[in-house]
Amino acid sequence: xxxxxxxxxxxxxxxxxxxxxxxxxxxxxxxxxxxxxxxxxxxxxxxxxxxxxxxxxxxxxxxxxxxxxxxxxxxxxxxxxxxxxxxxxxxxxxxxxxxxxxxxxxxxxxxxxxxxxxxxxxxxxxxxxxxxxxxxxxxxxxxxxxxxxxxxxxxxxxxxxxxxxxxxxxxxxxxxxxxxxxxxxxxxxxxxxxxxxxxxxxxxxxxxxxxxxxxxxxxxxxxxxxxxxxxxxxxxxxxxxxxxxxxxxxxxxxxxxxxxxxxxxxxxxxxxxxxxxxxxxxxxxxxxxxxxxxxxxxxxxxxxxxxxxxxxxxxxxxxxxxxxxxxxxxxxxxxxxxxxxxxxxxxxxxxxxxxxxxxxxxxxxxxxxxxxxxxxxxxxxxxxxxxxxxxxxxxxxxxxxxxxxxxxxxxxxxxxxxxxxxxxxxxxxxxxxxxxxxxxxxxxxx
Ligand code: SF4
Numbered sequence: 001x002x003x004x005x006x007x008x009x010x011x012x013x014x015x016x017x018x019x020x021x022x023x024x025x026x027x028x029x030x031x032x033x034x035x036x037x038x039x040x041x042x043x044x045x046x047x048x049x050x051x052x053x054x055x056x057x058x059x060x061x062x063x064x065x066x067x068x069x070x071x072x073x074x075x076x077x078x079x080x081x082x083x084x085x086x087x088x089x090x091x092x093x094x095x096x097x098x099x100x101x102x103x104x105x106x107x108x109x110x111x112x113x114x115x116x117x118x119x120x121x122x123x124x125x126x127x128x129x130x131x132x133x134x135x136x137x138x139x140x141x142x143x144x145x146x147x148x149x150x151x152x153x154x155x156x157x158x159x160x161x162x163x164x165x166x167x168x169x170x171x172x173x174x175x176x177x178x179x180x181x182x183x184x185x186x187x188x189x190x191x192x193x194x195x196x197x198x199x200x201x202x203x204x205x206x207x208x209x210x211x212x213x214x215x216x217x218x219x220x221x222x223x224x225x226x227x228x229x230x231x232x233x234x235x236x237x238x239x240x241x242x243x244x245x246x247x248x249x250x251x252x253x254x255x256x257x258x259x260x261x262x263x264x265x266x267x268x269x270x271x272x273x274x275x276x277x278x279x280x281x282x283x284x285x286x287x288x289x290x291x292x293x294x295x296x297x298x299x300x301x302x303x304x305x306x307x308x309x310x311x312x313x314x315x316x317x318x319x320x321x322x323x324x325x326x327x328x329x330x331x332x333x334x335x336x337x338x339x340x341x342x343x344x345x346x347x348x349x350x351x352x353x354x355x356x357x358x359x360x361x362x363x364x365x366x367x368x369x370x371x372x373x374x375x376x377x378x379x380x381x382x383x384x385x386x387x388x389x390x391x392x393x394x395x396x397x398x399x400x401x402x403x404x405x406x407x408x409x410x411x412x413x414x415x416x417x418x419x420x421x422x423x424x425x426x427x428x429x430x431x432x433x434x435x436x437x438x439x440x441x442x443x444x445x446x
């Protein structure tokens with residue numbers, strides 16, 4: 001339960017010594033309540049205060065740390081809607097392989113998972129995890145497959161099957177990977193919990209209905225075990241969405257602890273479009289780990305791009321560094337373009353210039369990550385700011401070109417920009433970046 005500033009103040013020493021950087025304990029308490037400070041900044045806080053405030057500051061959905069470098073985090077969410085603040089840890093995307101699959105297919109899938117890279121707006125996106133499902137009675141082959149999946153991809157695994165002994169043994173092959181073992185029932189959960197504790201893996205609990213799942217989780221929570229995830233057994237997409245929403249709402253709005261864990265969802269509808277729809281539902285509505293039934297590059301591109309959009313902080317526009325960028329191998333006589341430092345705008349414009357086959361300079365002034373029209377309306381992309389930036393980076397001392405192309409949406413600044421950049425000619429480019437290639441071929445590369 002979140003504490004108010006006044007409640008927190010009562011837990012502080014109340015000496016107003018200022019060592020935390022605030023003038024009074026009350027001011028520091030207000031910052032703690034707003035989550036703008038950490039209790040560790042007060043050297044005199046009692047153990048009791050640290051414990052209470054530490055618990056109060058815990059996210060309502062616990063974080064589970066995965067991967068050999070512990071760099072992958074599931075859960076840790078604090079809000080129900082992205083616009084309330086931000087979603088924190090991106091839905092983890094995993095690809096499933098079955099031990100009954102053809103060996104050539106498995107080898108190919110593992111190589112694809114290892115090599116898959118998608119570049120989007122300056123971010124390198126990859127597949128996060130591999131799930132290995134045991135369908136065959138051959139426990140030895142399952143263990144070998146687990147070992148291979150780990151050695152080939154180096155990614156943390158999700159082990160799933162009905163044979164607890166086989167999962168237990170396979171888990172020892174991948175110690176240090178901080179993977180997930182799925183327990184299909186209470187009995188298996190009882191066997192696997194000591195294993196995950198010893199080998200530093202996490203466990204995914206499941207049960208036939210939500211009440212049974214709550215009972216199972218509560219039992220292990222009482223024993224102080226928290227390194228767990230939840231699998232909700234559902235039979236349709238609508239039921240899954242409803243269950244995910246009820247569980248997440250109870251964790252965040254009602255602080256209902258047994259539902260405050262990340263969710264894992266294995267998708268396998270038998271239809272690529274339906275699988276994609278289910279994965280989109282997970283990414284947008286509370287899926288922490290989404291396991292796809294197989295490798296499909298086009299499906300991954302769609303899902304990873306969507307995930308990138310959902311898991312950006314809506315309060316912080318994604319932006320690139322303000323500077324002049326070399327597109328291709330420009331010379332001092334290459335053409336000059338200007339756009340804003342909103343990442344999406346920069347990558348689209350630079351991509352279109354590159355596609356046209358010319359080399360050029362792309363001037364990107366500081367626009368606080370806004371797109372062209374928004375930045376112009378906010379006074380961040382005006383004749384004055386552009387000319388000031390060009391002078392600050394000494395562009396005139398670095399290149400001979402005195403012709404600059406501005407986005408068509410800000411054609412109204414062309415006259416003023418020419419006045420503030422004596423000797424320069426301002427060309428009005430197209431409104432849409434997609435028309436840049438044609439514009440360059442008609443007016444620049446002639
Ligand atoms: Fe109060 Fe601690 Fe800050 Fe001192 S350091 S003013 S005791 S909160």
